[in-house]
Amino acid sequence: MLIKRPRGWEIPERLATPESVYLNRRQILAAGGFGLALSALPDPAAAETDPTADLYPAPRNSKYTIERPVTPEATNVNYNNFYEFGTHKNIAAAADALPIRPWEVKIDGLVEQEQTFAIDDLIRKMPLEERLYRHRCVEAWSMTVPWTGFALADLVKLAKPLGDAAYLRMETFMMPDVASGQKQIWYPWPYVEGVTMAEATNELAFIVTGAYGKPVAKSMGAPLRLHLPWKYGFKSIKSIVRFTFTDERPVSFWEDLGPEEYGFWANVNPEVPHPRWSQAMERDIATNESIPTKLFNGYAEYVAGLYTDLTDEPLYM
Ligand SMILES: Nc1nc2c(c(=O)[nH]1)N[C@H]1C(S)=C(S)[C@@H](COP(=O)(O)O)O[C@H]1N2
Numbered sequence: 164m165l166i167k168r169p170r171g172w173e174i175p176e177r178l179a180t181p182e183s184v185y186l187n188r189r190q191i192l193a194a195g196g197f198g199l200a201l202s203a204l205p206d207p208a209a210a211e212t213d214p215t216a217d218l219y220p221a222p223r224n225s226k227y228t229i230e231r232p233v234t235p236e237a238t239n240v241n242y243n244n245f246y247e248f249g250t251h252k253n254i255a256a257a258a259d260a261l262p263i264r265p266w267e268v269k270i271d272g273l274v275e276q277e278q279t280f281a282i283d284d285l286i287r288k289m290p291l292e293e294r295l296y297r298h299r300c301v302e303a304w305s306m307t308v309p310w311t312g313f314a315l316a317d318l319v320k321l322a323k324p325l326g327d328a329a330y331l332r333m334e335t336f337m338m339p340d341v342a343s344g345q346k347q348i349w350y351p352w353p354y355v356e357g358v359t360m361a362e363a364t365n366e367l368a369f370i371v372t373g374a375y376g377k378p379v380a381k382s383m384g385a386p387l388r389l390h391l392p393w394k395y396g397f398k399s400i401k402s403i404v405r406f407t408f409t410d411e412r413p414v415s416f417w418e419d420l421g422p423e424e425y426g427f428w429a430n431v432n433p434e435v436p437h438p439r440w441s442q443a444m445e446r447d448i449a450t451n452e453s454i455p456t457k458l459f460n461g462y463a464e465y466v467a468g469l470y471t472d473l474t475d476e477p478l479y480m
């Protein structure tokens with residue numbers, strides 16, 4: 164995503180980077196470049212088997228179909244936005260360092276009782292299914308993914324929110340030692356996103372645990388991420404550790420950085436340009452084909468009704 168930094172606009176990176184990181188980078192360069200850094204990464208072949216691997220592939224829910232080809236897995240796991248691991252698309256190797264077991268998910272805020280789940284217990288409680296969804300990034304690229312997971316509505320049921328809960332706030336892990344992007348202190352870490360209760364319980368809102376018939380790749384947000392196919396991709400928060408029910412509208416990571424560019428609602432609309440580029444078309448990341456973008460990313464029949472009373476709100480940025 165093109166970054167708008169609230170602090171340090173025109174500061175050279177050398178000055179905007181905490182000194183320890185800068186020095187460390189220089190030491191790595193002095194020691195012979197990237198060889199040293201890469202050799203410290205885990206060998207994917209030696210990766211331990213995922214404790215939930217037996218749950219995949221899950222049965223496909225044929226209600227959610229796409230009219231475009233599925234993006235090849237190799238394209239998808241290597242073209243990502245995951246700022247915790249870097250501001251470019253090539254973060255897969257860095258994300259491999261993320262420890263995803265043990266992993267705890269906390270449910271708190273306006274709920275009958277606070278709960279914490281070990282990730283494998285949570286995933287095994289839920290009815291997993293596969294859905295084909297389109298994904299539209301605010302940067303005007305798109306993909307289609309065979310996700311596996313469960314309806315966010317089922318997690319809401321498990322959480323037993325109180326009557327005054329109006330929003331669901333979600334938070335990503337905070338591990339700056341593993342995710343070096345989190346050492347960039349001008350970003351409002353940890354990554355946060357939020358939806359209304361009506362959005363959270365809409366049937367399309369999906370918690371992803373897998374993709375391509377197996378546990379989801381770390382670069383794509385393992386072990387648990389959200390996907391809201393009718394909204395710009397930044398709403399679909401990755402590697403979630405906390406769900407908080409609240410009566411206050413959450414301020415998300417990108418909204419905090421640039422509220423006039425990345426709003427709370429962020430519904431896809433080809434007719435409302437981003438302040439710095441058109442949203443009329445999108446580029447398929449596998450074929451490079453240019454495709455017209457659709458209102459609500461083609462999901463209007465499911466979600467348009469959520470917004471009929473909100474005519475004064477900036478719904479589409
Ligand atoms: N924690 C976290 N979640 C995130 C992001 C991020 O940088 N950090 N990027 C978002 C953006 S902008 C997009 S387009 C999607 C990208 O998902 P993908 O890498 O699986 O394609 O993740 C979203 N979720």
Ligand SMILES: [Mo]
Nearest residue numbers: 300301396397
């Ligand atoms: Mo995005």
